[in-house]
Amino acid sequence: MNEEDFILPDGVDARALPKVLLHDHLDGGLRPSTIVELAADVDFELPETDPELLAKWFRESADSGSLTSYLSTFSVTVGVMQTVQALRRIAREAVVDLAADGVVYAELRWAPEQHLSRGLTLDEAVDAVEQGIAQGIDDIESRGGWIRVQQLLCAMRQGHRSDEIAELTVTRYDSHLVPGGVCGFDLAGPEAGFPPSAHAEAFDYCAEEFVPVTVHAGEAAGLDSIESALLDAGALRLGHGIRIADDIELHDEDDEGTFAQLGELAEWVKNRRVALEIAPTSNLQTGAAPSLAAHPFNLLYELGFTVTVNTDNRLMSSTTASLELARLANEFDYDLDDLEQFQFAACEAAFLPVEDRERLADRIADGFDAVRQPDEARR
Template structure:
């Protein structure tokens, strides 16, 4: 990436803008040099030992057009994330890197069940990430910056531990106001063939305990996946969710300006403000869309859906929150008002108390006002 990649159509550097990030995988955002160093400590074999070549390997391997192939790269990152020391370091570095990119709030998601290979318990793994996030926040504040970050715990949909992870989320949810605390539950992993309905008990428990839920749905599978996420999981947000466009029928513009007919599911997602955690570059890599120009992001935005802009996996997609904004702005000719709306939508959907969401929106507004000067 070059400096020009960050420049918006109006000449503003996207890194100057305050950003709210709802969908960023902890195990998808490691620094390549950190992977190399951690691998050496535990004698873990890497496909490349040079950090630059390793970064290229991740990029090339993820750019496959297949979600299962994309997910296969995580065997490397997860492989070096099996100790408390490694989890603390990676979480701290993630917070520092996000803050350097202008992110002021991030919900970092990860699946604790995948990090028990060297003796950690689920609770110890979560504690280590919380400590790393807190350290990262302190590092940012020490240099005059500001960021807030929380954890979302994922259950893997192809596994059988969702009830246990839901219990862990509920147990730790009272920490969601503490830096690095757990703020929600997610279902991740291969989407096709693993509907949210298979994990109904976990979602019922979260609902009974008033814990917010987001679900990966509508990325590699269609409307049935989204419907299951909405009805069976009571999801407040959809991870990606771009296949909701399949429930929208376009036609010639009517006299009143209407150009689309929404199906019942699309109407529900739109009208209930179920936020779409969209990660454009990742959607291209996993084959969700053939090109950025063909991405339904702009259509969904024009129709009034709660669209948010996310990174998904910064390492695999070789991206940042600023790059995602710049790519969208240059493709669809968005101005600062549009980009600000995406941040407001993310503030509205954040798994925070309403007062905190309002304060976060105020920070966004102040930062965009400064960028307009």
């Protein structure tokens, strides 16, 4: 990453903007140096032991054009995340790294079922991550900063523990207002062949207990995946969700430009303001979009869909929330008002009480106003 990569078309450094991050995987955001140290502690074999070369290996391995291949890199990160000490450290460092990038609210998602190979229980794993997040928040506050971070618990769609993880989420949901507490449930993993409908009991239980749900859908699989996430899972947000563009037909009209015709599913997602947790760089790596210029993000934004900007996996994509904003702004000529709207959309979709969302929105507005003031002073 170079300094100029963070600069917006108007010269503003994107890192100065307050950001809300709804889709960031804990096991996809480790520091390469931390992986090397943790691997040495547990004698875990790595493809590279130099942090810079390891970071390059993750990035190149993830640039596969396939979601399945992209996900295979997680065997390394998950492999070193099997102890209380490791989970606590990784969660703390994630908070510190996000705050350094200007993130003011984040939901870190991860799958506890994947972190039990060295004897941890599900509750012990969740406790460790909660403690690490709280430590990270304390670190930031001790330096005069501010950030809020919660956990989203994932069940793996190719596994058979979704009912158990849903029960864990419901049990831990009472802590959703505690720093690092659990704020919702997610279904992650390879989409094709593993529809949300196969985990209907887990989703029904979350609905009965009023626990909010987001689902990975509409990335590697198409409209059926999105429909199942909405109807079978009761998802309030869609993880990625960019294949909703498959339900939009564009028609050229001689005198009036291009006309967009939305199908029933696209109309529902738009009109119900179902938030799309879009991660542009990750979408390019998995082949969900052929290029940034051809990515449906701008089309969906212009048509009034609720689009949010996310990192997905900062390590695999060699990215940050600020870089994602800068790339979009430079590609589609977005100004500060556009970037602020993305944060407001994410804020409104956050799994927080409405009063907390309102306070977060005020913080976002104040932060953007502070960035705008130098421009106004020059006028």
